[in-house]
Amino acid sequence: MIERDISEASAAHDVNAFYRGLFRPGEGHLWTAADLDPAADGRSVYFAGQCFEGGLENGPASSVCRLDLVSGVVHRIARGRLYRNAPDGRAAYVETGDDGREQLVVLSQAGNRLFSSPLEARVEALAWAPGSGGLMILGADPGADVSGAEGGYALRGGASGASWLPDVASSNAQDLWRRLYHWSDGATELRAVTRPPVNVWEAAWLGDDRFVVIASDHHGEGSWYEATLRVIDARTGEERARHAPAEQIGVPVGSPDGRYWAAVEAFCSDRGIICGPVTLGDGKGQRVLDTGGVEVADIRWRDANRLLFAGVRDAQTVVGEIDVSTGKRRELWASGELTIGGWYPKAVPAPDGTALAVIEGYAHPPAIARLANGAADVLAAFTPSPAPSIPGTMRYHRWQGRDGLEIGGWLVLPDGAASNLPLFVDIHGGPVWAHRNRYAAALRAGPVLVEKGYALLLPNPRGSGGRGQEFARKVHRDMGGEDMHDYLAGIDSLVAAGIVDASRVAVSGTSYGGFMSAWLVTQTDRFAAAIPISPVANWYSQHYASQIPWFDEALLDGSPRRPGGQYFERSPVFFAQGATTPTLVLAGGRDKNTPTGQAIEFFGALSEAGAEAALAIYPEDGHSLRGYPAYLDSAARIVGWCERHLATE
Numbered sequence: 001m002i003e004r005d006i007s008e009a010s011a012a013h014d015v016n017a018f019y020r021g022l023f024r025p026g027e028g029h030l031w032t033a034a035d036l037d038p039a040a041d042g043r044s045v046y047f048a049g050q051c052f053e054g055g056l057e058n059g060p061a062s063s064v065c066r067l068d069l070v071s072g073v074v075h076r077i078a079r080g081r082l083y084r085n086a087p088d089g090r091a092a093y094v095e096t097g098d099d100g101r102e103q104l105v106v107l108s109q110a111g112n113r114l115f116s117s118p119l120e121a122r123v124e125a126l127a128w129a130p131g132s133g134g135l136m137i138l139g140a141d142p143g144a145d146v147s148g149a150e151g152g153y154a155l156r157g158g159a160s161g162a163s164w165l166p167d168v169a170s171s172n173a174q175d176l177w178r179r180l181y182h183w184s185d186g187a188t189e190l191r192a193v194t195r196p197p198v199n200v201w202e203a204a205w206l207g208d209d210r211f212v213v214i215a216s217d218h219h220g221e222g223s224w225y226e227a228t229l230r231v232i233d234a235r236t237g238e239e240r241a242r243h244a245p246a247e248q249i250g251v252p253v254g255s256p257d258g259r260y261w262a263a264v265e266a267f268c269s270d271r272g273i274i275c276g277p278v279t280l281g282d283g284k285g286q287r288v289l290d291t292g293g294v295e296v297a298d299i300r301w302r303d304a305n306r307l308l309f310a311g312v313r314d315a316q317t318v319v320g321e322i323d324v325s326t327g328k329r330r331e332l333w334a335s336g337e338l339t340i341g342g343w344y345p346k347a348v349p350a351p352d353g354t355a356l357a358v359i360e361g362y363a364h365p366p367a368i369a370r371l372a373n374g375a376a377d378v379l380a381a382f383t384p385s386p387a388p389s390i391p392g393t394m395r396y397h398r399w400q401g402r403d404g405l406e407i408g409g410w411l412v413l414p415d416g417a418a419s420n421l422p423l424f425v426d427i428h429g430g431p432v433w434a435h436r437n438r439y440a441a442a443l444r445a446g447p448v449l450v451e452k453g454y455a456l457l458l459p460n461p462r463g464s465g466g467r468g469q470e471f472a473r474k475v476h477r478d479m480g481g482e483d484m485h486d487y488l489a490g491i492d493s494l495v496a497a498g499i500v501d502a503s504r505v506a507v508s509g510t511s512y513g514g515f516m517s518a519w520l521v522t523q524t525d526r527f528a529a530a531i532p533i534s535p536v537a538n539w540y541s542q543h544y545a546s547q548i549p550w551f552d553e554a555l556l557d558g559s560p561r562r563p564g565g566q567y568f569e570r571s572p573v574f575f576a577q578g579a580t581t582p583t584l585v586l587a588g589g590r591d592k593n594t595p596t597g598q599a600i601e602f603f604g605a606l607s608e609a610g611a612e613a614a615l616a617i618y619p620e621d622g623h624s625l626r627g628y629p630a631y632l633d634s635a636a637r638i639v640g641w642c643e644r645h646l647a648t649e
Contacts, residue, residue: 002584002614006633011448011640015632016056018448022388022440023060025052029384030065030074032366032439033358034342039085042351043069045368045379046083046091047358049076059628064093067368067380074380080105082123088132090114092183094123104190106135106183115183117190122155124178130256131208134184134234138203143175145221145547145592148429148511149272149343152534152547152593152623176219180211182234193237201227201271202250207258209234214252214263221592222550224248224271229263229281243281250274251297257304260324262289264296267472269432269512269551273343275311275465276472280324292329294318295466297344308355310345312434312466315396315408319347319355319371333371336396337361339436340371344465347371360439362394362412390440391415392450399493401462407486409459410435413499414450421455422646423500425487427509427516429624431463431475431555444635449642455500461486477557479512480519480570487520503528504646508638510534510624511594515572518602521583521611522575529645530583531638534594534623537602538574539567547592576605582612584641586634588621614641 006012023031030049037046049065052058064077077083080102083093089109094102095116104123106115121139128135140146145154178200180193193211194200201224203213211232216223229249231241243249248268254261259282266276275297278289289307296311305325311318317339320331332355340347340357347357354372356379365383369376397411414421426443428435435458440447446456460466461483463475475483487507494500506529509517514535521530536542536552543549543560558565568574583606587599596617606613616637618630625634 002616002637006636006640009636009640011643012633012636014448014451015445015636015639018451019632020056023052023056024384025056025058026054027384028053030063030382031060031384032382033065033368033380035082036348036356036358036368037083037085038348038350038356040087040089040351045069045356046077046085047368048081048083049074057629057632059631062096069379072380078105082126084126084128084135086128086132086135087130090128090132092126092128092135094119094126104137104183114185115187121179121181125203127203127205129205129208129234133208134182136203136205136211136234137181137183137190138178138200139181140178141175141219143173144178144219145176146622147221147224147271148548148593148623149270151588151590151621151626153588153590154592178219180213180232180237193234194232195237198237199223202252204253205234205256206231206254206261207256210240210254210258212252212254212261212263214250221271221547225268225548225550225554229261231261243279243286245279248274249279251299253299253301253307255301255304259304262299262301262307262324264299266295267432267469267476269430269555273430273433275344275432275434276469278307278309289322289324290327290329291320291322292318292331293468294320295468297465298341298346300347300349302349302353308347308349310340310347310355310357312345312436314467317345317436319345319357321355331374333374333376335376337437338364338376339438343433362410362437362439362441363390364439366439391447392456394437394441396437397457397490397493399490401482401486401489403482405462405486407459407461407490409457409461409490410437410441411494412441412446412450412456412458414453414455418455418499420501421453421499422504422642423455423457423491423494423506424449424642425457425459425491425505425507427459427487427507427513428464429509429511429513430465431479431483431512432465432472434460434464434466444631445638445642448635448639452639452643454642454646455494457490457494459487459490461490476555477566479555479566480516484516484520484523487516488524488526491526502526506530506642506646508533512536514594518572518583518585519570521581522572522579525580527581529641530581531586531641532583532599532602533586533625533634534588534591535572535585535598535602536594537572537598537605539571541601542594542598543567545595545597573601573605576602576609576611579606579609579611582641582645584614584616584637586625586637587615587617588623588625588630589617589619590622593623
């Protein structure tokens with residue numbers, strides 16, 4: 001039995017104590033940065049700073065901040081996000097009011113307001129034209145879905161009405177699109193550039209008179225998987241060119257002189273999480289750039305010929321630059337000890353020829369750094385005093401899959417003797433994504449478990465990003481197949497080394513990791529506990545209830561309209577009979593990526609089978625449970641479940 005309110009449980013106290021030390025709520029302390037944007041004069045860097053202004057349970061707030069590169073002082077500018085500097089010294093950003101409503105603000109060179117307007121759309125991107133001639137705005141309609149990477153829920157625009165009114169949906173609703181807008185100097189309102197049935201997922205300027213966009217002809221989240229790259233006229237919105245990728249495409253960027261566009265083309269499982277080769281296009285055709293074995297996740301033009309890139313090469317994070325006219329390439333920085341960015345690495349070009357990024361490592365708090373000549377020079381650290389203690393140490397661990405393929409993952413060992421330890425295995429989402437050496441492992445319960453004497457294993461099995469497209473495609477038409485055995489082989493390698501006690505292993509994961517941790521407990525009894533988060537349990541019902549029905553049709557062998565095949569053979573609910581692993585299932589009530597019903601079905605299947613099972617659904621949260629206080633509560637439930645079933649010695 002589990003309680004609805006566990007705020008007084010020892011696990012909750014442990015989790016809250018750790019995160020209070022990490023985030024210092026109420027102290028006004030910035031703990032991380034993102035979305036860097038250097039000023040054209042090279043004297044400042046603007047960024048989004050995260051701070052727990054109130055209680056820990058209230059979650060972080062985002063502020064626009066400015067780092068003075070001369071003095072090293074950080075100034076908070078406004079409540080908001082997406083601060084963008086124009087080449088001529090103007091700026092724009094999205095300001096958040098006290099009531100939570102947002103408005104677009106445009107500033108003059110002197111910092112005065114040139115334009116401000118309340119927003120009906122959720123702004124997802126802002127960009128100034130290379131010649132400062134105008135501002136591009138990408139906005140999502142009030143009813144549009146956000147991607148699984150952002151929470152996998154529908155936006156809630158307008159008044160909600162009485163509480164008894166139903167939630168409604170319509171296949172022909174008109175408030176579900178993503179549209180491009182343009183603002184030019186002197187304008188009193190935004191001008192729409194694109195209209196349905198064009199749905200723009202990502203966009204960038206291509207010179208001063210065109211946009212290069214990733215777009216589809218339907219607003220549905222699943223239509224992204226078949227989106228194309230298009231060049232459209234910035235004034236009329238008319239399409240000028242189109243490139244259809246073999247698989248998925250993202251991160252479009254246009255050279256400032258309008259000669260080239262570039263984008264990342266790769267086998268992908270999630271919108272917004274893309275990593276692979278870079279395609280360069282011009283009026284004559286396309287070609288793939290040689291990035292030295294780096295699977296690229298982020299690209300930015302430094303000038304008309306040079307393209308900055310950031311990505312992953314096996315266990316390394318790499319930032320480099322390539323001259324697209326000559327093919328000459330140089331690496332600015334590479335590290336296996338530190339990484340940059342969020343879901344995947346990100347870096348921005350600085351006016352002095354270097355790159356700027358937010359670096360972090362397992363025991364290295366986030367910091368803004370200048371990357372050049374293989375070194376990371378910290379410009380602004382966000383470490384409070386006294387510094388938070390991150391227990392244990394992280395290293396990269398390698399083993400062989402049962403077919404001999406080399407597999408790797410990040411291993412965290414607690415301080416002291418590493419022998420006969422309980423193990424917590426976290427399976428990443430995607431499946432085409434990868435664990436990296438993030439601060440505190442970027443794992444909600446991980447550091448608390450390490451402090452209690454657990455080892456952590458964060459595997460990157462076949463199908464993960466960063467090891468080339470052939471490696472990523474090994475999960476295609478085989479989800480829950482050979483990749484499942486990669487996890488088991490990794491556990492075996494730690495048991496054989498004497499590090500882990502085979503009888504005290506727990507498995508968890510979110511999204512695809514939720515599916516896999518659910519699948520594993522129906523295929524083996526070797527786990528002492530399992531905690532699937534936002535899982536898929538039944539591929540048939542997932543297809544018709546999810547916001548991304550394309551996903552399962554592309555990655556599974558079979559059809560949701562026919563019996564048999566992998567829709568049956570890889571659905572945990574159909575194999576729960578005989579499962580014995582105590583399993584806690586966690587999910588969000590607003591999740592449209594892996595809808596809440598998936599968690600309910602799996603809990604029901606386990607309960608019917610006689611296994612010990614528990615279910616917790618957070619009504620206001622979406623995919624992956626990243627809201628507060630659900631993040632903290634779910635972490636406490638994970639710790640409590642593990643302590644109950646893997647009692648440490």
